[in-house]
Every structure is written in structure tokens, then in C-alpha cells.
Amino acid sequence: MKQISRRGILLGSLAVPVLGMGRMAWAQSGEVTISHYFTGELGLKAFNDQVAKFTEATGIALKESPVGHEDFKTDILVRAAGNSLPDVFSYWAGARVQFIVDSNALHPIDAMWAANGLDAVIAKPVADSATLYNGSRYLVPFNYHYAGMFYNVQVLADAGMTAPPATWGEFLALCETLKTKGIAPIALGSKNRWPAQFWFDYLLLRTAGPDYRARLMSGAAKYSDPEVAAALALWKELFDKGYFVENANADDWTDASDKVARGEAAMTLMGTWITGYWNGNGLVPGQDYDFFEFPRVKDGVPNAAVGPVDGLVIAANAANVEGAEKFLAFMVSDAGVQAAWANAQGALSANVNVDPASYNAVMQKAAATVAAAEAFAFNYDLATPPPVAEVGLSMFTRFIDDPSQADAILAQVATDTEAAFKE
Amino acid sequence: MADTRPQPRFNPWPAAIFTILCVLAVLFLLPTVGVLLSSVKTTREISMGELWSLPASLYLGNFAEVLGNPAVHQYFLNTLLVTLPATAVSIALGVMAGYVFAKLPFPGSNLLFLVIVAGMFFPPQVILVPLFRLFNGLGLIDTLWPVIIVHSALGLPICVLMMRNFFATVPNALREAAIMEGASEWQVLTRVILPLSLPALAVLATLQFTWIWNDFLWPLIFTQSDSKRTIMIGIVNLKGQYSVAWGVQGALSLVASLPTLLVFLFFQRFFIKGMTMGAVKG
Amino acid sequence: MEQHNRFWRIALLALPLAVFGLFVVWPLFSSFYYSFTNWNGFDANYSFVGFDNFAKITTDRLFMQAAINTTLWMVAAIVLPTALGLMLALLLDSRVTGARVFKSIFYLPICLSAVIVGQIWTWIYQPDWGLLNTLVTQATGEKFKYAWLAKPDSALWSVIVAWSWQQTGLSMVIYLAGLTAIPGDLLEVCEIEGASPWQRFRRVVLPLLAPSTVVVVALSVINSLKGFDILYIMTGGGPFNSSDTLAMHMYNESFKKYLMGYGSAISVVLFLIALAIIGLYFRQLRKVDRIYG
DSSP states (O other): OHHHHHHHHHHHHHHHHHHHTOSOOOOOTTOEEEEEOOOGGGTHHHHHHHHHHHHHHHOOOEEEEEOOHHHHHHHHHHHHHTTOOOSEEEEETTHHHHHHHHTTOBOOOHHHHHHTTGGGTBOHHHHHHHSEETTEEOEEEEEEOOEEEEEEHHHHHHTTOSSOOOBHHHHHHHHHHHHHTTOEEEOOOOTTSGGGHHHHHHHHHHHTHHHHHHHHHHTSSOTTSHHHHHHHHHHHHHHHTTOBOTTGGGOOHHHHHHHHHHTSEEEEEEETHHHHHHHHTTOOBTTTEEEEOOOBOSTTOOOEEEOOEEEEEEBTTOSOHHHHHHHHHHHHHOHHHHHHHHHHHTOBOOBTTSOGGGSOHHHHHHHHHHHHOSEEEOOHHHHSOHHHHHHHHHHHHHHHHOGGGHHHHHHHHHHHHHHHHHO | OGGGSSSOOSOSOHHHHHHHHHHHHHHHHHHHHHHHHHHTSOHHHHHTTOTTSOOSSOOOHHHHHHHTOHHHHHHHHHHHHHHHHHHHHHHHHHHHHHHHHHHSOOTTHHHHHHHHHHGGGSOGGGGHHHHHHHHHHTTOTTSSHHHHHHHHHHHHHHHHHHHHHHHHHSOHHHHHHHHHTTOOHHHIIIIIIHHHTHHHHHHHHHHHHHHHHHOOHHHHHHOOSGGGOOHHHHHHHHHHHTTTOHHHHHHHHHHHHHHHHHHHHHHHHHHHHHHHHHTSOO | OHHHHHHHHHHHHHHHHHHHIIIIIHHHHHHHHHTTBOOOSSOSOOOBOTTHHHHHHHHOHHHHHHHHHHHHHHHHHHHHHHHHHHHHHHHHTTOOTTHHHHHHHHHGGGGSOHHHHHHHHHHHHOTTTOHHHHHHHHHHSSOOOOOGGGSTTTHHHHHHHHHHHHHHHHHHHHHHHHHHTSOHHHHHHHHHTTOOHHHIIIIIIHHHTHHHHHHHHHHHHHHHHTOOHHHHHHTTTOSTTTTOOHHHHHHIIIIISOOHHHHHHHHHHHHHHHHHHHHHHHHHHHHHHHHHO
16 A cells, blocks of 8 residues: 555656746747846836836737845846846846946847937937947836935924935924934835945035046045045934934845834835835825935035936847837836836836826926936945945945944945945 | 663752742743734734733734745745755665665775765855856756755755664664565665664754745745745745734744644654654764 | 667666756756856957966955855754754654654754745744844843844844754754664664663764764765855845855855856866765765774
């Protein structure tokens, strides 16, 4: 009995996969393969809805593989290393795309860009900053985000705020008021490191200006410069005065957002995707939450906005280039797709034909803020090469853990980034 | 086994020991109980900071959510499709090689045995990228095959080790007698030796099943479509979707652990016996 | 007869060796090959850089940190699950009521995956509502908000405790197996001769358990060298690399900084360390075998 059943199990277990996996995963002809990170709170369902519109319009099917945001960074590298990139994948515009363009792993889309007249479709500042690498177009901006100071409307009203703080002094005064009322002024969830970067970005941009920051990001300026130390000193002041929540390094960005939503903390410096997260949790834009621009710190510095651009790119060895180009063109130029996607994700569209009225009140304000800004800069980990970004992101968490070590940390980072730029 | 021994030994204070064990058992159970508690609470209760207290009422919505999610069904099916064949194949290969090393040694066979066993010691990340290139060349990426194959290969060292050591305890006279009577080597292995090896097979089945079921790295790298993902990747992926719904996460973790718990309970009685005969002897 | 044996040797070994060679040995050697290049993973063109990657290891601060952490983990792995597992095995071996239930309870964590164990313990260590801080708060009456996983002083140890919680059951089972192999009459004789329980443990039981100890320690060391999954889930090597192990460092360099060549060099070093440990293990096994075998 035992013998029979054992053999049965053995044979059965061998037979099952043969039945279940007869169909190989080769892309059928005409199909476009795509890998992307729009999972979970970043809107898998909404993405699929947009893809369905493309399939309906063109008859081209897509074979998708969604991968979680953090795992995606590894997954796409393993696929590149294994020479099996999908036809299309989502990627962050900036230094990361530059890196794979330099590795000859992407397909230029200049011809497609011209044929579809995308110059007239995509807002020029975004087109200039996000799509051109080594003189060619490689990326279409699927959507973009803006990082601002998102706050709990009720909490700041209770603290007596009538107009958003426009200057650093006003901002410090607001924090002080909140703190005396027993509310943590600023929430931060830097467990995954990147949420801290917006502080460094804005403090540096508001004191040293966009030109200096661009030089720092490219390695022309150094982390031992007084400009960097000055930005870090302002950040340290906020910690010394106790304006940040405790244990920022233990929380996710969603935890920090929850703290603001519950009124335990007043505000958090975050990208516009927070609006998608909050709307999903039933908060009402403009009524429950709103945002203000990062305050002016030093006069005479050009006003810059910070944020990432989520792009779609085509692999250099894509099997279905024609289908992939059609997909990129459709996804970026169809105003219906762009509006629906931007709304679902809490993002902004780079398509000039998208009616701003389709945004909610807060996103309209975000769009206006970006339009009025004198420069649009990518956030830290997209602005500087990946090996350097690794050093910098670790620096931020180390600084948050013990701000009193700022000088020692900067000295260390100066050496490490110099080595990293040589990679 | 334990029960056949004449005297309890090394222990004059059964009551004290029982108490100590109870305390330790509670400490050991606490983390698991936490998940159990979270799985029967509503998101609201948990966000009010009530994760670790006894629930006022049983809320089964989390389990309904998990069990009703078609993606979870697919994850489960995929995990079974990987775990069952990979467990069977790795043990079968271990039996074949182990038998040669134990009963048909040849010059250099011990060295070969050590080389295979050494494979157990390496961090698997070391071979990640070369394997990806290999399977990509074979056109198997985004199927379950690479996961099955890699687990069969990486399970070999432990299976060969256990089976060789177990077979070594089976008297040679048994094999010789069978061969005298005209049995082939294959018949000796399948009819004489294997039926005696149930404890070792049970241990290996438990260990391999548990490891493969719980693995995260290989399916993450080798599969790409959501329809090919296994349950552990599913947990991490769904974590985003249910970012504040800790209760759903708890329920999902429990459901995902159920198969390995059942396998352990089922094979438990073989376990210690198999361990004694297989693992401990060099 | 010899011809017959040869046929069966080849027949039975061919498949296992082919699988092992193709999917374990060959990839291992190809990662050696990449360790001499500056490959970044994306670019099809890369060049040979000789021993540059290995020279870089000697000046890599984070590598040193990771090596220290891996050593700490190994030492803790030898002490914590081994000692606790031995204690549990001794307690359970005394035919205590409900031994079977206890065994299952202590073994249960082994059945859980690193993904789930990591998640459970992240909840335990959570600073605001985690179990640990809740208990401390109740015991002291003061709000306690230490962030166990976010502080460089405690992150690594917090992960090691969670990991030990999971591994103890395995050590216990192996020791239990070793204990059943000790003849009961031997201990009876000792008892009649007037040996105290401690003497019986120290002079008889512990030496006779040496083979089990070798296995338990080896397993702990191997598993600590592989320490990756649970770390990946709980801290990702953070905060600021303070809980990196060598496996984690290799992963970061290869997949986050896109330095495949350098990452491969780290895995070669990891391989050499593993090789040294295997050598020690087999020597120890032979010694134990000679004495007790």
C-alpha cells in the first residue's frame, strides 16, 4: 500500500508540470512584451485599463510582467544581463536611462517621435529634460510627478496658518507653533532611504541653485564644497529643534503619510503619488489635504521644482520594434489615456492636450506650480549615476540617524562619491 | 525510540522542566500568534494599535479576501507545480548517486562525493546571473522550468549526503543475497533498499518541500508574468496592494504556510529517526 | 562482476552528475570569469581588468563592514540556536508530558519562509505599536519607542534574533536524534556510580553528542553565510549598510550599483571562505568519526 501510493505520488508529481506547462512563454507574433513597476499602490489595475485601450485601438496584444517597484530595479538588470529585455519597459528618466543608453541597451525613437509629431504633444520642459540622451530621443514620458510639502488641512488651520509659509523664517515659525501644540511638524518615512532625498534636493536647490546642483550631480562639483555643508546645516537645524518625527528611518513613506492623515504629524515632503495613495484611503483633495511649495530660503536663487518622470523605453534588441513604437506613441499622445492614467496614479501628464480641468484641485495646483517654476530638476537618485546615488542615499539615512555627525558624514561621503564617480 | 528506554534520565524534576518548557513554548509561539491575531481583526482595529491584543470578535473577512482572490489561487497552483516535481526529482537523483557512493564505491568516489556535498555550502546568489543567461539561452525564462531545475540541482548535495549515509547503514549482505538470487542492481535498489529507507526519504521530502515552497529568490529572478509567480513572491507583491491592511497580510501569510505545516505534521514521526540515521554520521 | 558494477555506476551517476555539473558547477566557474571584467550588466561590451576588482576589495570600507557582520552573525549562529537547541533537546528528552506537542511548537518556525518570518518580526520590532515596545512600555509604565531595525547598533542583532528563533528547531531536532542514539544503560551505570546530573551531562552526554554538534554548528555556519532572504526583507542591509552581510554586499554592488564584475569578485571571495569552512568541517567530521565512529 505504502509503496504504491509513494510511486503514485512520484509519478503524479512528475506528470503535473508536463500538463500544466506545455505552453511555452514565447511571445506570439505581433505581441509586445512589457515589464513595468506599476503594481500595488502605484496602480496595476489602472495601467491594465490603459493597455486595454491600446489593444482595442490597434489590435496589438501586450504580454505584461509587473514587478514591485524595489524589485524592479534588480529584475530589469538581470534581464539585461541575460540578454532578454522585454520590448518595452518602464524606467525613470535621468541618470538611470543615461546609464543604459551609454551601455547601448536602448533603441532610439527619433523617427517615431518625428512621425507622430510628439514635439507638439509633449510639454517642452519635460521633453528637453527627460527624453534626450546623447543627442537622440530614447524615452516617452508616461507621466511625471512633483514633490511638494503635503499637509493635513485641519491641523495647519488649527495651528493658525492662513497663508503657506513663503520664506524659511515663516516655515520655521510654523514648525515652532506646531511643536508647542504637541504635534510633530514634519513626518518622514526614510526606511527605504529615497523619501529623504527630497529634503537634500530642495535645500540645496534653494540655497546653491539649480546650476550648482547639476554640477554636483554630474561630478563637476564636490561634496566637500561649502554649498553642500550649508544645505546640510539647515537640515540639521530642523532635527536639532525636534521638528521631525521620531524614528523616521523605521517608517515607510506610507507610514509617514498615515501619520499626517491621522493628524499626528502636520506635513511631509513627498511626491504627488501621495495624492493617489490618500485618495485611495478616502481623503478628499483640498479639503483633507493640500500642499505648498518648498519655501524660499535665499533670495536671488532661481525657483526649481523637483520630481521624477516615469518613462517608457524600448530595448535595443526588441523583438517587436514596430509594435513597441506604436505602443509608446499611443500611450503618450492619446489624451484620454493620459488623463485617466494621471488621475488614477495621482500623477501629472506631460501631454499638452490633457485638459487641466480633469485633475482634482490639488493636482491642478501642482501642475500650475511646475509650469511657473524656473527649472524642473530630477530628484537625487535619478539625477546622479547609480553608484553615486547609492552612497548619497545611505548618507541621508545616516545623517537622519545622528545629525550631530554631519561633518564626519560629509567628509566620508566626499571620498566615497569621488571613488564612485570613477566607476 | 524514546519510549522504549527503561528509565527517564538526567532529570529528577519533571514538573520544573514542564514549567520551563511551557514558558519557552509561549515565547516561541508569540510571534506566530501575533500573525494569527492580526488575521482575524479588521484594518480599523489594527490601525488603532490593537494588533497584539485579543480580538473582541472573530473577523473572517481577511481570509475571505485572500481565498477569494484568483491571483492567490494561481500563485498556489504555480508553487505546487514547482515544489512537487523539484522535491521528487532532487530526491530521486540523490537516491541514485547516494546508492553508488554507498554500495558501489570506486577510486575517487569519496572525493566526488565531497565535491557534491560542498555544493551545499555556497550562497546561491553566486550563480544567479550565469544561470539566468543559461536559461535565457534555452528560452525557458518566464516558465516554471528553471525554478524546478535549479531546485533539483541545488537540492542534490543534501539528498546525496543523506541517502549515501542512510544506505551505508543498510548491511551489504542484503544486497549480495539479492544479487545471488538473480536480482539486478536496479531491483536491489527499488525492491530491497528503498523500502527500508522510508525514514530518510520522509526527512528529505519534508526538508526539500519546505525549502522549495518557501523560496523567494529563484522564482523572483526566473519568472516575470504575474501568472507564473509563486506564493512567496505573491505575498511581497500583494504587500503593496494591501499596504495598510495588515490583517489581509497576516491571513495570506498563514494560508501560504499551511502546506509546509501540514507536510511537517504528516512526516513528523519519521523525522527524528531519519535524522539519526542520515545526518549525524559522517 | 566488476563490469556489472561499472555499468551501474555509470547508469546511476550520469544524470545526477550532469544536472549538478550543468546547473551548479558551470555557473560557479562562469562567475569567476566575470570577476576579472568590468561588466556592468547592461553593456554587451566589457573589458578585462585583471585583478583590479580584487584589489578594490582590500580598500572597500563596506566590504570590511560586511565581513565583520558576517563573522558576528556566524558566531551568534554558533552560540544562539546551538545552545538553545541543545537545551530544548535535553529538556524534551526527559519524557516530559506533552513532549510531542512541545517538539512541534519549537519546530514550527522552520516551516515558515524567510519572507513570513521577516514580516512577523518586523511587526514585533515596530517602534510605535510593535510587540516588543508594547511589552516594555507596559513593564516600565513609560512610553518606549526604540526603533530596533532602524538603529545601526541594534539592526543586525535584531535580525539575528529573528533568524535564531527560526533555526533553533532544526538544532533541537538534530540533537534529539543524537540523544536517542545514546544507550540508556550507560547513563544508568553512571547514576549508580554516583555521578551528579551535571557530571553525567558534562562527561558523558556532551562528548557523545559531538557528532550532532558538528552537524549543528556546520548547518548554522552555512546558513549564516547564506544569510540573505530574511535580511533582505527586514533591513535590506540598512540602516546605511550597518547590517550588510557579504551576500548582501555582493547583491548591492551587483544589482544596485550595477557593478557586475566587482560583485562577481565578492562572490569569489565568498566562495573561498565557504571552501575554507568546508575544509574545516570535513576535518572535524573525520576526527569525530575516528574517536566515536
